[in-house]
Amino acid sequence: MQTLIVTAPGELEWREVPDPPSPAAAAALVRPTVTAVCDFDHLIVAGNAPVPYPFAIGHEMVGEVVETGSEVCTVSAGDDVIVPFQISCGSCGPCTKGLTSCCAAVPWLSSYGLGDASGGWGAATSDLVTVPYADAMLIKLPESIPAPLAAVTSCNVTDAYRCVAPQLASEPGAPVLVAAGGFQNIAFIATVLAITLGSEQVDVVGLRAPLAAKAQALGARIINSVADVENATYPIAADCSLDPTMLAAALSGTAPGGTCTITSVYPAGLVPVPLLDLFAACATINVGQPHVRGLLPDVLELLEQRTGLADVLIDQEHDWDHAIEAFTGAGKHVVVRT
Ligand SMILES: [Zn+2]
Numbered sequence: 001m002q003t004l005i006v007t008a009p010g011e012l013e014w015r016e017v018p019d020p021p022s023p024a025a026a027a028a029l030v031r032p033t034v035t036a037v038c039d040f041d042h043l044i045v046a047g048n049a050p051v052p053y054p055f056a057i058g059h060e061m062v063g064e065v066v067e068t069g070s071e072v073c074t075v076s077a078g079d080d081v082i083v084p085f086q087i088s089c090g091s092c093g094p095c096t097k098g099l100t101s102c103c104a105a106v107p108w109l110s111s112y113g114l115g116d117a118s119g120g121w122g123a124a125t126s127d128l129v130t131v132p133y134a135d136a137m138l139i140k141l142p143e144s145i146p147a148p149l150a151a152v153t154s155c156n157v158t159d160a161y162r163c164v165a166p167q168l169a170s171e172p173g174a175p176v177l178v179a180a181g182g183f184q185n186i187a188f189i190a191t192v193l194a195i196t197l198g199s200e201q202v203d204v205v206g207l208r209a210p211l212a213a214k215a216q217a218l219g220a221r222i223i224n225s226v227a228d229v230e231n232a233t234y235p236i237a238a239d240c241s242l243d244p245t246m247l248a249a250a251l252s253g254t255a256p257g258g259t260c261t262i263t264s265v266y267p268a269g270l271v272p273v274p275l276l277d278l279f280a281a282c283a284t285i286n287v288g289q290p291h292v293r294g295l296l297p298d299v300l301e302l303l304e305q306r307t308g309l310a311d312v313l314i315d316q317e318h319d320w321d322h323a324i325e326a327f328t329g330a331g332k333h334v335v336v337r338t
């Protein structure tokens, strides 16, 4: 089969690789039909994250079930499905609590599209992927959600959702701060969801053009400098920046009793954290990967209620043959098999 490989920073090529074997009893073979480019893909294509080359890329996907193992009972060949980017078994201790990014049945970070470092599970920009726990992982594609948007729920939309949606459900209308930077699309999606979910004030710092203009047109307020972020102001804050200065601003900006969710990854050692501000605010920090499979039912319910988000959140669609352009461009790109 064909799969898209990153061979060096900025260098991608299609390669012929062996097909996956027939699925084990609990597994399914899925043919990806839509893959979306994640903010993290931009980092690893550029060589700015510790993922050794070469590796097959792509982890946000919708696909068609091709073959199922003998024990699989929730999906069958021909079904269109959303494939969460993380591998999860659905039955271990963390999975049964919805903490599917911490599945105990597989090594931490087991996921698609990140090479051998994440388990070598294959990638979304391929003709086939193996889903080892098909009943636990796969969700049938809802008819009312466009497949390109559904593909983005397998990582970025769900990552953004957990930053603002549960918090706004607990405190309707609460002001939100989003610190953008390295994860521009997650920050933009969090901003859009916060507006959609009724936050009375959504402030964004670090969002670049053209997303800043789009966010502003939708009702967000753009803060031009991180120095202008007010302390102890936001019941809901999100750090999507990969920038310690912005992280500190998001943490210090969190209001008394508020919550700051950190989607950024800081792999390079210690990062300064304004603990006294957090102590004074009795703030809560959420840190870690999103529990994609655990959250997906709630995310899909929201997207079924709020139609039209695909046009807002997706910048460009590419044919499958032009996937390389998608993975080397800026913005939220999706690749569609025709
Ligand atoms: Zn991702």
Ligand SMILES: [Zn+2]
Pocket (backbone or CB within 6 Å): 088, 089, 090, 091, 092, 093, 094, 095, 102, 103, 104, 105
């Ligand atoms: Zn598990």
